Amino acid sequence: METRTENVDVVVVGGGPGGSTAATLLARRGRSVVLLEKEQFPRYQIGESLLPSTVHGICRLLGVEKEMEAAGFMYKRGGSFRWGTNPVPWNFLFSISPEFSGPTSHAYQVERAKFDDILLKHAAASGVDVRERSEVIAAVRDEEAVRGVTYRDADGNEHEISARYVIDASGNRSSLWKATGGERQYSEHFKNVAVFGYFEGGGRLPGSNSGNILCEAFGEGWLWYIPLTDGLTSVGAVISREHVAQIQGDREAALMRFIGKSSYVKDMLTTATRVNDDSMYGEIRIRKDYSYANTKFHAPGIVLVGDAACFIDPVFSTGVHLATYAGVLAARSINSVFEGNVDESRAFAEFEGRYRREYSVFYEFLSSFYNMEQAEDSYFWQARKVTNLSESSFESFVSLVAGGFSHERVLTDPNEVAERFEQSTRQMAEAAERTGGMETDSGQRMNHLFGTPVVREVMEEMNAIQARGVAGEALVEPPLLPDGLVPTEDGLGWAEPAVVPA
Numbered sequence: 001m002e003t004r005t006e007n008v009d010v011v012v013v014g015g016g017p018g019g020s021t022a023a024t025l026l027a028r029r030g031r032s033v034v035l036l037e038k039e040q041f042p043r044y045q046i047g048e049s050l051l052p053s054t055v056h057g058i059c060r061l062l063g064v065e066k067e068m069e070a071a072g073f074m075y076k077r078g079g080s081f082r083w084g085t086n087p088v089p090w091n092f093l094f095s096i097s098p099e100f101s102g103p104t105s106h107a108y109q110v111e112r113a114k115f116d117d118i119l120l121k122h123a124a125a126s127g128v129d130v131r132e133r134s135e136v137i138a139a140v141r142d143e144e145a146v147r148g149v150t151y152r153d154a155d156g157n158e159h160e161i162s163a164r165y166v167i168d169a170s171g172n173r174s175s176l177w178k179a180t181g182g183e184r185q186y187s188e189h190f191k192n193v194a195v196f197g198y199f200e201g202g203g204r205l206p207g208s209n210s211g212n213i214l215c216e217a218f219g220e221g222w223l224w225y226i227p228l229t230d231g232l233t234s235v236g237a238v239i240s241r242e243h244v245a246q247i248q249g250d251r252e253a254a255l256m257r258f259i260g261k262s263s264y265v266k267d268m269l270t271t272a273t274r275v276n277d278d279s280m281y282g283e284i285r286i287r288k289d290y291s292y293a294n295t296k297f298h299a300p301g302i303v304l305v306g307d308a309a310c311f312i313d314p315v316f317s318t319g320v321h322l323a324t325y326a327g328v329l330a331a332r333s334i335n336s337v338f339e340g341n342v343d344e345s346r347a348f349a350e351f352e353g354r355y356r357r358e359y360s361v362f363y364e365f366l367s368s369f370y371n372m373e374q375a376e377d378s379y380f381w382q383a384r385k386v387t388n389l390s391e392s393s394f395e396s397f398v399s400l401v402a403g404g405f406s407h408e409r410v411l412t413d414p415n416e417v418a419e420r421f422e423q424s425t426r427q428m429a430e431a432a433e434r435t436g437g438m439e440t441d442s443g444q445r446m447n448h449l450f451g452t453p454v455v456r457e458v459m460e461e462m463n464a465i466q467a468r469g470v471a472g473e474a475l476v477e478p479p480l481l482p483d484g485l486v487p488t489e490d491g492l493g494w495a496e497p498a499v500v501p502a
């Protein structure tokens with residue numbers, strides 16, 4: 001058996017969105033990067049509904065926005081929900097969010113095989129040594145740190161690569177994460193199972209909602225309806241664990257039974273036929289045990305990114321957002337350590353702190369959102385109520401579900417952010433002039449919808465940023481964490497926050 005040992009700066013395991021993002025941003029700063037992917041792309045993956053933060057923030061940072069446009073993916077302008085006890089579906093549009101108004105007010109519904117292939121090819125074009133059909137077998141480590149990996153190539157030959165860092169972006173089915181010495185803690189709240197397939201000829205929502213994700217609750221759970229192309233639709237049922245017996249046996253019958261319990265999804269599929277061929281869309285798939293977070297996101301020599309670290313739940317499509325954001329954070333930390341700008345413990349504390357913060361905000365938000373069995377005071381009902389009564393709260397809701405709530409410039413369009421800051425500065429100055437002080441409507445904004453502690457903290461930060469604008473402070477990106485670091489101008493590293501005069 002032929003073996004080869006080599007030495008690089010970073011080995012990335014897995015060529016999904018998390019791995020490709022990290023690898024590209026490392027190579028961009030001159031790191032030598034090998035990315036090992038066990039499949040030959042394009043390969044199937046679930047997770048087709050993207051957020052504007054991924055499309056306009058991260059894809060732009062990667063420099064892949066033209067390829068994304070050229071791919072002709074379905075425009076997703078927002079979401080349509082039939083949820084809780086309210087029988088009337090409601091819509092939100094991303095354009096309501098201050099971060100994603102104007103030309104960035106959409107995301108895409110993507111065939112993941114194509115999307116992931118675009119990102120992986122772009123990584124290769126950016127200087128990453130991409131090796132497909134190369135399956136990582138184990139981490140190589142000594143007493144102090146992970147030092148590399150062993151892998152098997154397409155011909156069955158085993159190799160070892162040593163590296164200063166290993167990024168585990170191998171998704172939720174590999175066990176490389178165990179090299180951190182941490183544990184995988186499964187969510188007590190989200191214990192769902194998904195069964196899903198593809199249909200040709202399904203209907204579309206009218207007008208500008210035609211590319212929206214449609215989510216419809218029914219007795220045992222909820223259904224997603226994602227228009228992928230003019231003809232192709234992804235349809236899945238997410239049901240709670242206690243109903244799992246219903247999908248054992250005939251998967252197709254189970255999916256069709258759940259669809260039969262819906263109103264809107266069933267109507268949309270009246271003239272559709274399920275794809276039932278040997279293409280990647282012909283299979284009915286089941287996924288379970290996908291809601292967890294590891295106790296450690298990094299350890300000496302190894303960093304976890306994307307589903308290798310954590311995932312919450314399909315509702316609101318946060319998986320690719322979290323994976324690509326984590327890829328950016330990991331690349332920043334590793335770049336900074338190599339360049340000697342920040343010491344290792346600080347760099348990785350920033351990585352883990354920001355990553356867990358993003359995860360936690362969504363976790364809390366989505367937990368409340370699942371509380372759909374109540375009527376007037378249910379979370380979702382509150383969201384609808386807020387839509388009618390308080391524009392600012394609805395804007396906040398949309399910012400959150402668009403992935404732009406943390407106001408990281410990398411997750412939004414910098415021009416949009418600058419405009420938003422200018423606008424909010426103007427509004428705050430006008431309000432201050434009117435009231436003779438610095439009052440804001442933040443008190444009213446902190447209603448039940450955003451009453452959870454982590455979400456409240458984020459909203460307070462948002463108001464603090466606005467207040468800084470009014471106070472005449474430079475509109476630089478503030479640290480997100482206490483005593484934390486800030487992204488460098490190009491978004492690829494960390495820097496100490498500048499002391500900005502008031």
Ligand code: FAD
Nearest residue numbers: 014016017018038047049136170171194306307317319320
């Ligand atoms: P992956 O996309 O899983 O990529 C990991 C890669 O690593 C794979 O290509 C795999 O082949 C490779 N790999 C694995 N093991 C090895 C190894 N040993 N050696 C080398 N390579 C290896 N997210 C959304 O954003 N929107 C949605 O609408 C959405 N819907 C979802 C619905 C369901 C039912 C589920 C379960 C998830 C959904 N997600 C959604 C989540 C989304 O699928 C994931 O969060 C996302 O794919 C994570 O990306 P990743 O890069 O971390 O991992």
